[in-house]
């Protein structure tokens with residue numbers, strides 16, 4: 001495997017562009033996080049570097065990548081390359097698929113960076129020092145991520161007529177009244193104390209503090225305890241609240257539910273099916289009778305993906321055996337497609353419902369459940385390696401082709417995809433069952449059969 005040392009985002013961008021143009025797969029390269037403490041984010045590549053031909057990459061990705069590059073995780077460069085490779089190899093709509101696990105991770109990283117920058121703006125406190133007769137101000141702060149270059153222009157705008165330095169363990173920023181200069185990181189004791197300025201902060205904080213309206217939970221969320229060491233006002237909170245046993249609240253982390261911990265890597269369908277029985281990747285397993293995994297031959301050339309199991313499927317433990325499944329079988333027969341040669345599955349593997357008396361009424365799965373369950377669908381597609389994936393209904397289509405996909409507008413159209421040579425979508429048979437008007441239902445049924453007949457060429461060996 002090729003190893004590439006990466007110092008910062010511009011370096012990654014240059015390397016990634018060359019690797020994409022050379023057709024290097026994400027599995028063939030590993031980006032080693034070199035000088036992660038001093039990212040030169042947003043800079044252009046050096047002028048004397050050879051510039052490969054431009055690769056067309058959505059501007060939205062570059063913006064997202066430049067933010068995610070500040071996230072403190074050495075694997076971020078590999079993740080960015082994997083997404084870039086997918087975007088430029090048949091998945092141009094990838095950024096629209098919010099439930100995709102890579103995209104979800106990138107969005108969470110972006111959110112964490114924005115929150116970290118906001119906290120730095122809120123919690124940096126300057127102390128006054130005298131240097132050669134001039135007043136300067138110095139602050140020490142410990143951000144979670146590599147955000148110094150993105151966060152400090154705010155202070156240059158706000159305190160433009162002062163000279164100040166903000167020290168962090170990763171990198172320091174110095175404002176000389178005209179220009180921001182970045183240097184190496186510094187320990188906590190590099191920022192001296194100044195009781196006068198701290199007293200000012202304490203007085204200010206006490207004057208705005210209203211014990212009658214105290215909300216400790218909100219206060220801790222807004223002022224994370226790990227920043228208190230650098231906040232003079234934090235030292236008087238306990239006196240003001242008179243609350244004993246003031247406990248540290250950990251930062252609220254965005255931990256998206258996911259089936260990932262239960263999904264064995266590169267497993268056979270049988271191994272996946274057995275592992276899925278234990279899945280607790282989201283809340284749906286708590287109420288459903290059992291997991292309903294996909295069914296069909298491992299070497300199927302075509303995979304059909306529905307939304308989720310229904311009431312009968314939940315009881316039987318098999319997909320598409322209820323009314324919608326029977327209608328699907330009939331339509332496949334009329335389209336002259338052998339159902340037994342297909343692999344049939346759902347985007348979500350547990351039945352979601354609401355109880356009305358003794359009846360269990362289908363409830364549409366939400367983005368969180370679809371995203372949580374997606375590792376199972378990806379593992380099935382990896383095991384089957386189909387030529388064609390057919391999405392039945394909007395849930396499956398939007399899960400695999402992005403939120404802009406409209407079944408009514410885009411049905412029956414083929415396009416290349418990461419998990420198969422081609423992918424296409426048609427309506428879900430349950431939508432036909434819900435149509436009250438017989439003529440319309442018949443008309444739509446004919447269209448459904450027509451779409452399914454498009455599968456036939458992919459069935460032939």
Ligand code: SF4
Nearest residue numbers: 279281282285350373
């Ligand atoms: S719906 Fe999917 S992710 Fe959720 S518990 Fe069931 S198998 Fe796991």
